[in-house]
Amino acid sequence: MNGHVVSTPAWPSTYDGEAKPRMGFFTDTSVCIGCKACEVACKEWNEVPEEPLGFTGESYDNSGDLGANRWRHVAFIEQRILVNGVSESAPDSWVQEAARQQLAEHGLDAHEDDSGFRWLMSSDVCKHCTEAGCLDVCPTGSLFRTEFGTVVVQEDICNGCGYCVVACPFGVLDQREDDGRVWKCTLCYDRLLDDMEPACAKACPTDSIQFGPLDELLGRAAEREAALRARGHTEARLYGHDKGDGVGGFGAFFLLLDEPEVYGLPPDPVVTTRHLGANWMAAGAAAVALAAGVAASFMGGRR
């Protein structure tokens, strides 16, 4: 996978010689410890407004999801794993027996303890899609593709129409209520311009968040996935690495230890623009039908 250039519709072609290598994130959730340093660093650097804190009752998650005021969000998932074919809905004694068996066979490496429990943590972020729906639908040109291939909202142009909010298949963008404009991760565009890595990646103590040229990250991620699988973690999978997916691959992709939806991520996101032709065609047909209907209403004289 090393060496291939993942391009986007507006990059690098529109930048002529000024395009930089496409930069991105590889978030390796298998080493995330849920410290939330990324959430804090992002807020600090980008001056993202604070939100009222509280208890969600959802494990250690106290921020909920990505939004206008959360550009990094750490998810916490507590779950029972399937051990040696025993379902997590099986009686506790069966699960424990299967866990002991797995411990004997694979050692401590395969799971956290003998209760068949595991804790997933993952730092979510804007995916900086190759085919970005938010960018496509933005009517003002506020959303644009930077020279680094990332997707950024220009806050001096955004008029808060809210179209990108419903166009994003990941629920990343949202409107800031007191402000009216839409905000999201900029992949620290300002830091990138000064050859600095984004605040979240800088703050991550375990290198769960890795920043770099996308090609390089993709290669590294493939190696990491293979290494985990070789160690028996067959549940390890990359998410968003495939440029053949519904958004042309992510600029910020992940290594997950379960299905994407477990982390609140869509399993097969498709950019709305893929259906744009069909949508306009249907509208064109409807417009023709309307014209025909209007014309027909004048047939038959003035009864």
Added chain:
Amino acid sequence: MSSGADGSDGPRGDVRGAVPEKETTYVHGDALGAGPGTTQATRTKVGKGRREGGERAMVPREKPTSYYGRPVIKPPVWTWEIPTYFFTGGLGGASATFALAADLAGNRELARRSWLIALAGLAVSPLLLTSDLGKPLRFLNMLRVFKVTSPMSVGSWTLTLAGAATAPAAASALLGRELPGARAARFAAGALGLPVATYTAVLVSNTAVPVWSEARWELPLSFAASAAASAGAAAALATPVEHAAPARRLAIGGALIESAVTEIMEKRLGELGEPYGEGVSGKLTTAAKALTVAGAALMAAGARRSRPVVAVGAAALLAGSVCERWAVFKAGFASAKDPRYTVGPQRERADSR
């Protein structure tokens, strides 16, 4: 059928071994916490909906399909102005086309009133859209670029041009004398009325909201028919019965097609279309159907004989059109807020590869 929104999908085998269903106690001060009260154990019913049966504990549980029942996508931030605009834009756009046709047919009474209705609809629409913006003073940024990938950009330009063309056409009709360029303006307005009345369907279908995007084939025709019904009804309401026959025909035809297309859309959406049968959007759908059918029947019954009956029918059709737009709008919120609708079809797609 028990709702999966509360995480209770019926029997799931040995209760003792099941992951305890904990109550969602979300107290974080965030409106999005108002989503369905589910836990990680929420499973999809949308899609093939594999269900566990019997008492055997060894039947594998379905995979959890959401993160604490939270939405995967964001619900729209759009407010009341948007569905209201769907109505006024549809009314204005279809009225402009209808007015042009009335002019060409030589029905001056009908044409004059329809041009004024068109102007009213197309004049109030930009105000509604501006009012909905997070930064209303930046409404001109809509005309900063033209992007065919953005239905909102295409719509902003189309609406602006349609409004600009309708103004001289309506002024000429009102003054009863031909202003310079009025003839060209009439043709332009009549033509632009068609995209104005239909693009709003693309605006919503070109999103990640399942109940909107999966209805991409039906919504434009539904919106066009609803626009036709409202334009016909408004013209019939304003015009003496002897001149209003085409308006009645447009209204009745639009109403019938709208009712039929809505049925087809709900059928084809299947489980994704559940919001049209539940909650606020369900009530609005029922109201829209009743008002539309009743309005069409009254207009047909009244015809040339009774203006009051036609007027009541027309009012019912206008109300039905408003309800229909609101039903679609509200269904989008319900669809976005329940992760089942987002994840279910995607999981099915991913599994079938």
